[in-house]
Amino acid sequence: MASPQIDVDEIVETLEQIRQRGHSAHTVFRDWVNLMLFALQDRDDPYLEIVDDYRERGDMAHPDGQRSVDLFAKAFGQLQERMAATDADVLGAVYEEYGLSSDAFGQHFTPHTVCETMAKIAGVGDENDTEDRQTVLDPACGSSRMLLVAGRKQPDALFVGQDKDPLCARMTASNCCFLNLDAYVIQGDSLTVEFQRAWQTLYSSLGGSVRELDDEEVEELHEWVTDAFENTVEGDNQPSPAQGTDTGAEERTPRVGMSVPSEQASLGAFEGSD
Numbered sequence: 001m002a003s004p005q006i007d008v009d010e011i012v013e014t015l016e017q018i019r020q021r022g023h024s025a026h027t028v029f030r031d032w033v034n035l036m037l038f039a040l041q042d043r044d045d046p047y048l049e050i051v052d053d054y055r056e057r058g059d060m061a062h063p064d065g066q067r068s069v070d071l072f073a074k075a076f077g078q079l080q081e082r083m084a085a086t087d088a089d090v091l092g093a094v095y096e097e098y099g100l101s102s103d104a105f106g107q108h109f110t111p112h113t114v115c116e117t118m119a120k121i122a123g124v125g126d127e128n129d130t131e132d133r134q135t136v137l138d139p140a141c142g143s144s145r146m147l148l149v150a151g152r153k154q155p156d157a158l159f160v161g162q163d164k165d166p167l168c169a170r171m172t173a174s175n176c177c178f179l180n181l182d183a184y185v186i187q188g189d190s191l192t193v194e195f196q197r198a199w200q201t202l203y204s205s206l207g208g209s210v211r212e213l214d215d216e217e218v219e220e221l222h223e224w225v226t227d228a229f230e231n232t233v234e235g236d237n238q239p240s241p242a243q244g245t246d247t248g249a250e251e252r253t254p255r256v257g258m259s260v261p262s263e264q265a266s267l268g269a270f271e272g273s274d
């Protein structure tokens, strides 16, 4: 697939209207991502905490439709529209564009065409490889662009993304949910294998879902990932942590085990990461 030209001007303009009310670009972008992720998880309390922060700063004085909470919702709708139109990592593109105006955040992610090539080299979507369910790992996932490209090639794989940057981990959790992928998203350092928090996204024919894992589940996930890295489960069908948990979501593939090291398509490389 050719690299899509992602025009994010409309979304950036909407977020910019909020920033001009005296917030930093980083605060606006972070709050937008958090609001989306809390809404996707039906987590009212942390969602309303953010809304209250804006309310306390006079947000209700703006006319209906122009309050910051309305503009956040508008930007969410625009994001969905752009994603449907481009089939690309629009959230990451907004981050790249919006981060340019900020000293507090911003970086560039891998261009879509390069992600396509890397997924091909890693054997994602290889039709000859039918033995086990593939696991696609990006240990420095940024906004999850590589995982999304891989997800289009092989939507029934299990995806694992890790990033030490909380904002990137949250963008990845949101994106994996939007793309309706089965994924684990970890916030933590891949080099020291420290996990601070993690989310699971689940495929469903009605659309993806996302939930944050509790401490015990994060610990289980940590063990599973550590085992996978240490190559101790080769040939051993070990289900991923939450495959034994009744999450209420349907599974599009049977509960297959994974011989992770042999089937793992690792996309991430630390070269070029910050």
Ligand SMILES: C[S@@+](CC[C@H](N)C(=O)[O-])C[C@H]1O[C@@H](n2cnc3c(N)ncnc32)[C@H](O)[C@@H]1O
Pocket: 107, 108, 109, 110, 138, 139, 140, 141, 142, 143, 144, 145, 146, 162, 163, 164, 165, 168, 188, 189, 190, 191, 192, 268, 269, 272, 273, 274
């Ligand atoms: C240039 S981005 C690449 C993102 C993505 N893989 C892509 O190609 O678009 C590098 C990412 O690596 C993350 N990173 C750097 N060192 C890391 C580490 N030790 N553990 C986890 N993430 C790390 C950064 O936070 C950043 O989001």
